[in-house]
Amino acid sequence: MKATSEPTRVTEDYLAVIWKATEWPDDGHTPATSAIASALGVSLSTVSAQLKRLAGDGLLDYRPYGAITLTSEGEKIAREVVRRHRILETFLVEHLGFAWDEVHEEADRLEHATSDRLIARMDDLLGHPAVDPHGDPIPCDIHEAPSPGVPLARCVEGQRLVVSRVSDENPDILRYCAKRGLAPGAHLTILERLDSTGLMSIEMEQGQVELSAQIAGAIRAVPKGD
Structure with a gap:
């Protein structure tokens, strides 16, 4: 059976979370019910009950204790939700003066109620950005997603790097x-x-900075020059 009506907010939330869990295949991440x-x-x-329902609607493939994968229709919906969310975050920062630690929850509230037409106008006004303020790629067909980089927690002494992404899950870390x-x-x-x-220590233009394991794991970077 396939979904024939407009997806609900709950459906969109589940599909977006599952899609984002597989956004970084280099980490070997696969969506888990606990996550x-x-x-x-x-x-x-x-979660188990909702996954069974979404599987019945033809939006994902799911077996208890097995892999969770989106169908083509499920992925299409998920990408659009993530796209709306990240365009909204970018617009809130660049045009409404929000700080980057404030926009995640605001975008969560708006992403289900904002029309495709309004999102398209925002995207035009922003100049079709490839990433949001946190460095998360904005799904689109205009350009390829930039390299996600690797967590600083994996990097070693002497590496010269450029920050590519900072997780938006923890506002304290963003601040x-x-x-x-x-x-x-x-x-x-x-x-x-x-x-x-x-702890790890890094050197920046403004001086030396100490990072906890949690913060180092939330920051991704690419080699300088990439």
Whole structure:
């Protein structure tokens, strides 16, 4: 059976979370029911029931304790939801003066209620950006997604890097990074890799910065010159 009506907000939320979990295949990430439950703030039993429903609607392939994969229709819906969300975040930052740690929840509220026409006008006004303020790629057919990079937590001493993405899951981390200039496009050098104390040290233009394991894991970077 395939879904024949407009997807509900719940459906869009589930499909978007699943799609984003597979956005970085280099990490070996696959969506898990526990991660979906955490992201959406619901119970495991609720997730299992919804996954079965979405599978029945032809939007994903799912077997209990097995892999969760989107069908072509499910992926189409998910990409559009993520696209709306990231264009909204970009518009809120660039044209309405929101800080990058404020826009995730605002975009969550707006993404289900904003028309395709309005999103297209925003995208035109923004100049069809490839990424949002956090460096997350905006799905589209105009350009290929940029390299996601690797978490700083994996990098080693001496590497010269450019920040490509900062996770928007934790506003506190975003505020910490903003104060230290750790945004997409920032240049840095690894002074000391993440060690047993759970800290790493980097050098930036404004000086040395210490990062916890959690923060280092939330920042992605590419080699300087890529």
